[in-house]
Amino acid sequence: MFYKSTVAFAALLLSALPANAQQSFTVGTASAALGQKATGYLEVPAGVDAGTNIPVVVVNGAKPGKVLALVSGAHGTEYVSIIAIEKLIAKLDPGQLTGTVILVPLVNIASFEQKVPHVNPIDNKSMNRFYPGKADGTQTERASDLITKQIVDRCDYLIDYHGGDLDESLRPYAYWGPTGHSEQDRVSKEMVLAFGLDHIIIWSERPTDPNATRYLDNTATVRGKPSIVVEAGHAGTVETDDVNLLVDGTLGTMRSLKMLPGEPRFIENPVWIEKLSDVLADGPGIWYPLVKRGTYVSAGMKLGTITDYFGKVIAEPRAPVSGVVLHVNAVPSLKKGDNIADLGVVAAHTP
Ligand SMILES: [Zn+2]
Known part of the structure; x- marks a missing residue:
């Protein structure tokens, strides 16, 4: 009877909590009750080099549902991707939302502040090459480890945002990485078609070892979560058309995931890139x-x-x-x- 009485005791404890506390969602120091938006930090502790605090926002929808992670700024001078997430932080209304959105506008703060392209100047590593990370590694590896545990492991879907860096003149495109798992691939393909960028790279032959996934989206993909990468913006500019592509695309993907009301629109006849x-x-x-x-x-x-x-x-x-x-x-x-x-x-x- 020990088992039965334990369950009864747990039920009593839960019913004593306020309704919101039961369904609040916490990432790092950001904790949002149902129907609320909260800001905080993923605190990367100091180790072999300095620590850092990565800003994180949780938008917890009034109606519970799936969890979508939006991560930007691994390359801190790909400005359009960062500004697009800033716009979404303001735009997403928990009252309209089903499920939860985790937004990380800027992973690589040192790159942004020091205007250093491609790498984290603290350890000279790209912040999208060292996943799933290492708790005892350099700052990039410790940050990647925290993002894997706090965000990838706890989301159902993920979008990673990039663009042309300070020295790259880039036209917008998305990556879709099929896995051979038909249901996962069906959902990720819907996500990328609903996002609406008209050139889509089919990204095959990626690492499949969960301990050596390298890229953020691949870390989520290998863990069974449908994920895409989107890129817009170029060479230090922040053009409204580019920002809108990423903002509107995100809202389109959220409609396709039934996190926002409204019918999704899927892009017709995109240019698929195979190599x-x-x-x-x-x-x-x-x-x-x-x-x-x-x-x-x-x-x-x-x-x-x-x-x-x-x-x-x-x-x-x-x-x-x-x-x-x-x-x-x-x-x-x-x-x-x-x-x-x-x-x-x-x-x-x-x-
Ligand atoms: Zn990038």
Whole structure:
């Protein structure tokens, strides 16, 4: 009878709590009662290097339901993605919402404040390459570990936001990573089609080991949660059209997940990209582009010229494949190994 009396005692305890406390949702220090919005921090403790506090917002809908995580600013100078989440923090109304949304507008605070692209200047690591993280690692790894445990493990769906960094002229696109699990893939495909970006990269051949997932969205995907990546914005700009793509896209995906009222609209005939081709610099120089973001090129087309510091042409990178310029180096600076352009090869078949 021990079991029975324990259950009765627990039920008594629960009924003694106020209704809201039973269904409040807490991430880090942000704790929102049902129908409330709360702000707080994911507190990354100091370790082999400094600690940091990552801002987090919980919007807990008046009607309980699924949990969606929106994470931005792993690259702290991809400004459009950060500003879009700031807009959503203001816009999401818990009274209209079914379920819970966790918003992280800026993972990489040091990158944002110091205007350092691509990496966390504290440990020089990309904050979207070290998932699922390590509790005893450097700041990037400790932050990733906390995000995995506090956000990925507790959400049902996840969207990771990126864009063109300070040196990247990027056209908007999304990533969809099919897993072979039909129901999960059906939901993630609906999420990406409802988001509405018109170029979608089919991201296959990703790490499947849960202890070495590298990317945030892949960390959620491998743990069975439908997830997508979206990118908009370029080269330090914050254009309203780009911000709106990410804000409206998020609301569209939320409608498709039935977290917001209204019928979702799914983009028709998006351009599916089946392969990416990076063009890398094989030495330092000055970059003069001949193509823009979004330009369609055929294999062999000259993408631009590279000169030395005396103006002598030292390279003329050409398109290794036919496809669309997803992003092209936005600044004259080039060093060995830099990404000059990223080309997307249009898929032969619609997935
Ligand atoms: Zn990024």
